[in-house]
Amino acid sequence: MKAFIIDDEHANREVIQIMLRKYFPGIEIIGEADNPKTFLNSPSLQQSTDLLFLDILMPEKTGFDLLNQLSSRSFEVILVTGFEEFALQAFEHSVIDYVLKPIDKDRFCSAVEKAEKRISERKLVQSVKTQLDQAKIAVIKNNKTIYIEASGIAYMVGESGGYTTIFCKNGESYLLSKSLSAMENESSEIPFLIRVNQSVIINMEDIVSADKGGSGYVGLRTNQFEVFLPRRKKREVLQQIEAYWKFR
The missing domain is CATH 2.40.50.1020 (LytTr DNA-binding domain)
Known part of the structure; x- marks a missing residue:
């Protein structure tokens, strides 16, 4: 499984990386960015990503701006933010989970485990479909x-x-x-x-x-x-x- 991290604060990106390496060593971190532009402008990066950790409030573009501009996506999204008032809007964008800052270890692990399960199910279905095609x-x-x-x-x-x-x-x-x-x-x-x-x-x-x-x-x-x-x-x-x- 491959993960990408978007957050305008370096410290927050570092916390996510540390927690992934400690609790989910099987997840490969393929990159990070301090704004959505890099991810938005790279279809190949979007295709390579299984799990996106996304902040909401960032300069220039918000996390919701990014999700709105992606007509379809094959990856799961965990929103990591300091603002709980966006929870309803988050789930309207079909994100897998919503984690508040400062990040609680148990809450973070629960969200990632949920994403892992969904991604594994999707890959299994895709594998079977490829054979049946x-x-x-x-x-x-x-x-x-x-x-x-x-x-x-x-x-x-x-x-x-x-x-x-x-x-x-x-x-x-x-x-x-x-x-x-x-x-x-x-x-x-x-x-x-x-x-x-x-x-x-x-x-x-x-x-x-x-x-x-x-x-x-x-x-x-x-x-x-x-x-x-x-x-x-x-x-x-x-x-x-x-x-x-x-x-x-």
Whole structure:
């Protein structure tokens, strides 16, 4: 695990480094800065960081300014600040924890342990997903068996007579002489493929919108396909989608 520290006061950065080296020797400190600019202007540094220790009130830019300017992030954030009144705003930015200065050892260790757990879970999910992205499904086209990557599937639609049509992200489609239930069983170990109603299996990676009100719909990028969510299944499907994207 790799950590980066941003705080305008050298003494505070030093305290964090000392505590990490003493209590979490497995965490590599890859750098520090006295303002957010260095981190903000380096996408490679952002990608290398697993855990960011971030002060809030600093000259020029605040810690919240930094978080607002990052459209997405793959690292966890622990805010380390002397001001407790920013706690609510902090959690609105989905930080993993909020530690007050002067830093209490037990509170600091608790926050880092929480971050370690979340990061380990994310990396495990990513590792499994990478393996499953390589999974293939056999289809027949022009009397030939073709193996298509599961990650390239956008959605499957069950047809009458026990058939299923697979629609791919690249615009290709395939008609299989298998029922949707059979396809659901075959893809049960692939986490991004889920059945959302009686007739449709979708790839959650292709989702662009979700309507939680009323009956509920999920919109896909491919073919701008909209999937109806039956009322009895809507909550379950939306929870599956939320759980999947939690670690993306």
